[in-house]
Amino acid sequence: NAGVTQTPKFQVLKTGQSMTLQCAQDMNHNSMYWYRQDPGMGLRLIYYSASEGTTDKGEVPNGYNVSRLNKREFSLRLESAAPSQTSVYFCASRQTDYEQYFGPGTRLTVT
Amino acid sequence: GQSLEQPSEVTAVEGAIVQINCTYQTSGFYGLSWYQQHDGGAPTFLSYNALDGLEETGRFSSFLSRSDSYGYLLLQELQMKDSASYFCAVARVYNQGGKLIFGQGTELSVKP
Numbered sequence: 001n002a003g004v005t006q007t008p009k010f011q012v013l014k015t016g017q018s019m020t021l022q023c024a025q026d027m028n029h030n031s032m033y034w035y036r037q038d039p040g041m042g043l044r045l046i047y048y049s050a051s052e053g054t055t056d057k058g059e060v061p062n063g064y065n066v067s068r069l070n071k072r073e074f075s076l077r078l079e080s081a082a083p084s085q086t087s088v089y090f091c092a093s094r095q096t097d098y099e100q101y102f103g104p105g106t107r108l109t110v111t
Numbered sequence: 112g113q114s115l116e117q118p119s120e121v122t123a124v125e126g127a128i129v130q131i132n133c134t135y136q137t138s139g140f141y142g143l144s145w146y147q148q149h150d151g152g153a154p155t156f157l158s159y160n161a162l163d164g165l166e167e168t169g170r171f172s173s174f175l176s177r178s179d180s181y182g183y184l185l186l187q188e189l190q191m192k193d194s195a196s197y198f199c200a201v202a203r204v205y206n207q208g209g210k211l212i213f214g215q216g217t218e219l220s221v222k223p
Contacts, residue, residue, distance in 0.1 A: 004153075031209045040119070042198055042213035043154070050208030058210070088151060094209040098144045098161075098202045102153040 002026055004103035006091050012109045013081040021076040021106050023091030029101075031094035032074040033058075034066060036087040037105075043090065049074055081110045113137040115214035117199055122220045123189055131184045131217045133199035141202040143175050143182045144211065148196045157197075158184065186219070194221045 004025045013019055025032065030051045035043040045058030049068040063085060065077045078085060086109050092100040115135045123129040133143065142161035146154040160166055160175035160182060172185040186193055196218050200211040 033210070035213075037151075040215065042115075042215040044213075045210060048208050048210060056208065090153065095156075097209050098142050098159045098200075098211070099156045100209075100211060102155070104153050105151070 004091055004093055004101050006103035006106050008106060010107045014111055015082060017081050018079050021089055023075065023103055024073045025093040027093060029093035033092045034076045035090045037090060038087050083110045086110045113212050115199055115201060115212065117214045117217045120218045122222060124222050125189055125191060127189050128187050129189060131197050133182045133214055135180050135201050137201050137203060137212065139204040141204045144200045144202065145173055145184045146198045146200060154198060189221050191221050194219060
């Protein structure tokens with residue numbers, strides 16, 4: 001039982017490049033989330049998926065797209081990376097209304 | 112809109128007791144959660160309050176006052192390993208998809 005896994009752990013991109021962050025959970029949870037965390041700021045929701053086949057915008061969706069590939073997997077895509085997207089990205093899945101399980105994070109630098 | 116406020120930093124000594132406060136402003140409040148994060152790693156769930164009062168889990172306790180829109184996390188018998196960031200998070204009644212709203216976090220430093 002691995003919980004929530006994310007790949008890659010680290011990534012450096014040049015401005016304008018694209019990439020996809022992968023997330024998978026093995027807890028059979030319906031809801032999954034993508035957050036970004038910047039220094040001195042809490043976790044800000046980018047996109048979420050309440051159930052397989054649905055996705056919705058969170059607080060900071062601009063510059064990102066998501067795909068809920070199946071119940072296990074939820075990917076985050078940066079189509080044209082910008083330095084403002086330098087951040088740590090966390091994927092999470094929902095256990096209850098108040099408890100989420102988080103992955104280890106992806107540390108992304110855009111130069 | 113929604114907002115949560117918590118102190119940015121707290122320092123305490125090993126063996127002491129520390130309280131991390133969280134005040135919130137949100138519509139449709141359902142409950143308050145607390146998460147711990149070590150060194151930028153995965154946040155982990157600590158505690159949850161839906162009703163007023165104190166919830167105790169070992170050395171950690173969490174308190175909620177819905178009338179004051181206020182909660183706190185209490186850490187007793189502090190250990191060096193408790194040095195971490197602590198986040199409060201609000202769950203709302205009509206929280207489509209189980210979304211949580213997180214505070215900015217409190218960095219706790221435990222000194223010997």
